[in-house]
Amino acid sequence: MKETVGTHGLVFNEPLLWEKGAAGRNGFSMPPRDVPESPLDEALAGDGPDFPDLSEVDVVRHFTRLSQWNFGVDSGMYPLGSCTMKYNPKTNERQATLPGFTGAHPLLPAELCQGTLQLMYDLQEFLAAITGLPAVTVQPAAGSQGELTGMLIFAAYHKSKGKARHKILIPDTAHGTNPASAALCGFKAVAVASNERGVLSPETVAGLMDEDTAGIMITNPNTLGLFEENIHEVARIVHDKGGLVYGDGANMNAIMGIVDVSQLGVDVMHLNLHKTFSTPHGGGGPGSGPVCVTSELAPFLPVPRVVKTQKGYELSEDFPQSVGKLHAFYGNFGILIRAYSYILSMGAAGLKKATQLAVLNANYIKEKLKGDFHLPYDRPCMHECVFNDKNQEAYRVTTLDIAKRLMEYGFHPPTVYFPLVVHGAIMVEPTETECKQDIDAFIETMKAIAAEARENPKLLHEAPQITKVRRLDETLAARKPRLTG
Amino acid sequence: MKEISELQFAEDVRYAEDHEWVRMEGDTAVVGISDYAQDQLGDIVFVELPAEGDTFAQKDEFGTVESVKAVSELYMPIGGEILAVNENLEEHPELVNSAPYTDGWLIKVKPSDPAQYEALMDRDTYLEMLKGLQE
Numbered sequence: 001m002k003e004t005v006g007t008h009g010l011v012f013n014e015p016l017l018w019e020k021g022a023a024g025r026n027g028f029s030m031p032p033r034d035v036p037e038s039p040l041d042e043a044l045a046g047d048g049p050d051f052p053d054l055s056e057v058d059v060v061r062h063f064t065r066l067s068q069w070n071f072g073v074d075s076g077m078y079p080l081g082s083c084t085m086k087y088n089p090k091t092n093e094r095q096a097t098l099p100g101f102t103g104a105h106p107l108l109p110a111e112l113c114q115g116t117l118q119l120m121y122d123l124q125e126f127l128a129a130i131t132g133l134p135a136v137t138v139q140p141a142a143g144s145q146g147e148l149t150g151m152l153i154f155a156a157y158h159k160s161k162g163k164a165r166h167k168i169l170i171p172d173t174a175h176g177t178n179p180a181s182a183a184l185c186g187f188k189a190v191a192v193a194s195n196e197r198g199v200l201s202p203e204t205v206a207g208l209m210d211e212d213t214a215g216i217m218i219t220n221p222n223t224l225g226l227f228e229e230n231i232h233e234v235a236r237i238v239h240d241k242g243g244l245v246y247g248d249g250a251n252m253n254a255i256m257g258i259v260d261v262s263q264l265g266v267d268v269m270h271l272n273l274h275k276t277f278s279t280p281h282g283g284g285g286p287g288s289g290p291v292c293v294t295s296e297l298a299p300f301l302p303v304p305r306v307v308k309t310q311k312g313y314e315l316s317e318d319f320p321q322s323v324g325k326l327h328a329f330y331g332n333f334g335i336l337i338r339a340y341s342y343i344l345s346m347g348a349a350g351l352k353k354a355t356q357l358a359v360l361n362a363n364y365i366k367e368k369l370k371g372d373f374h375l376p377y378d379r380p381c382m383h384e385c386v387f388n389d390k391n392q393e394a395y396r397v398t399t400l401d402i403a404k405r406l407m408e409y410g411f412h413p414p415t416v417y418f419p420l421v422v423h424g425a426i427m428v429e430p431t432e433t434e435c436k437q438d439i440d441a442f443i444e445t446m447k448a449i450a451a452e453a454r455e456n457p458k459l460l461h462e463a464p465q466i467t468k469v470r471r472l473d474e475t476l477a478a479r480k481p482r483l484t485g
Numbered sequence: 486m487k488e489i490s491e492l493q494f495a496e497d498v499r500y501a502e503d504h505e506w507v508r509m510e511g512d513t514a515v516v517g518i519s520d521y522a523q524d525q526l527g528d529i530v531f532v533e534l535p536a537e538g539d540t541f542a543q544k545d546e547f548g549t550v551e552s553v554k555a556v557s558e559l560y561m562p563i564g565g566e567i568l569a570v571n572e573n574l575e576e577h578p579e580l581v582n583s584a585p586y587t588d589g590w591l592i593k594v595k596p597s598d599p600a601q602y603e604a605l606m607d608r609d610t611y612l613e614m615l616k617g618l619q620e
Binding site for chain 2: 398417418420474475478479
């Protein structure tokens with residue numbers, strides 16, 4: 001095969017800053033003074049904090065070397081299933097550092113921060129238009145907190161109807177955090193088995209749904225990358241028993257701009273701005289998990305809410321049925337700017353095109369690789385496809401070995417061993433970011449690895465060899481975690 | 486992971502479909518998971534067990550085992566009251582991997598219906614079931 005991006009290279013070791021430097025070294029550049037000079041408060045005088053003595057070049061090399069240890073979307077393809085590791089356009093960063101935003105203090109009165117409030121309000125409107133659910137909060141700090149918000153809204157809704165409910169239905173193909181979010185609100189999670197086609201059967205849901213069940217949490221498409229084709233019927237069954245339907249937006253990148261979620265029967269849905277809307281995901285920044293609801297559920301949304309009046313934009317706490325506050329101030333505002341920038345850059349047609357390409361890319365990979373890797377559900381997928389290691393079992397090669405070997409070729413491994421309904425799952429989500437040439441390189445690499453598994457499995461068992469660290473002892477890390485330096 | 490022929494299957498226990506085993510010691514049922522189950526899970530890093538005195542029906546979830554790959558539920562192979570839990574597993578969850586039928590036991594149960602034990606699979610029936618799963 002052609003030369004791949006993965007190669008041998010010199011990666012530097014680097015100690016902690018505190019282990020570097022020598023007394024007397026320093027380096028700084030002061031910004032121009034933009035406040036009037038005033039005498040120092042005596043209480044602030046005295047010895048400085050115990051910082052290491054470092055020159056500018058010490059610090060620059062430190063962080064440059066650490067950055068070599070990283071693999072991010074800016075380095076290469078990152079097909080981590082259900083995580084939507086799409087490229088984060090640099091214009092988002094540029095907008096987020098506009099001085100009007102970076103200089104805004106969270107305690108400014110509304111009349112002095114109309115722009116920031118308008119951005120939040122407009123973003124809410126955009127997300128409402130994208131999902132079809134008219135009322136939106138941008139306060140939750142991540143997908144998991146969005147789920148928690150949704151479950152708090154479920155509980156508040158049933159309480160307002162006069163009867164608390166105690167159970168939540170969660171399919172075995174739902175996003176992994178759903179049971180925890182439901183349990184945090186005191187609900188008992190009831191597992192719903194998917195059928196032989198990898199989706200929900202209305203009969204199974206009907207058999208479990210009762211009047212003590214608050215509703216169902218559905219990830220659509222589910223974590224097998226399959227569209228829940230019976231969702232209308234499932235939603236009807238749940239609604240008939242007085243329950244609500246939660247849509248986990250983890251996989252929104254498969255349906256953004258194409259599907260009106262409210263028409264599917266979804267009452268509450270969270271979105272992951274750090275997935276679908278191109279804000280940094282993982283170590284790159286905080287998350288943001290806005291929650292969109294039907295107008296019937298709008299009174300329960302968290303406060304404060306941004307409202308538009310004749311005088312302009314205001315923050316209002318005047319929603320007596322609200323579930324309350326979930327985050328200090330107004331959520332991760334810097335992330336909201338980036339998502340707003342993305343939506344405006346793309347436009348409605350661009351968002352729709354992104355979805356189409358994300359789905360096309362996943363199906364292309366699925367078709368190209370299904371001869372080499374076992375495909376448990378052989379049918380059209382959405383934005384991700386799930387293989388497993390069944391074909392490699394005879395060579396004693398596992399999913400983990402395949403993932404480790406892929407790193408040596410310069411790719412981030414896909415999600416492995418999830419979803420749990422597929423034994424040894426390898427879940428690939430290319431996103432719309434990758435061009436055909438890069439996807440072809442990934443396919444060619446996976447085929448080469450499948451050949452290595454047959455001919456020289458030792459290469460896989462011993463991978464990775466050329467990375468900075470080899471296989472880490474995950475078992476020891478989990479059994480005896482060291483939580484301090 | 487190992488071939489079935491490389492795994493150990495104790496003869497003095499009975500097996501449930503969810504891969505738990507039961508050994509009767511007098512009137513007490515000792516419960517653990519099979520060598521097949523521990524091998525499938527991989528290195529176990531945490532075992533969550535019920536409290537003494539809790540009562541469960543057969544097939545109720547009574548705890549979880551967490552490996553580096555996944556968290557799996559544990560189901561009661563036989564209904565009854567929890568008489569004891571293996572407290573060693575808190576510090577040494579690896580016992581479930583290294584000695585699944587002896588030191589890696591999970592709970593001791595006072596069975597509510599001893600007939601449930603008789604209805605579980607013997608070694609050969611369980612092995613047949615596992616071979617069926619592999620196809």
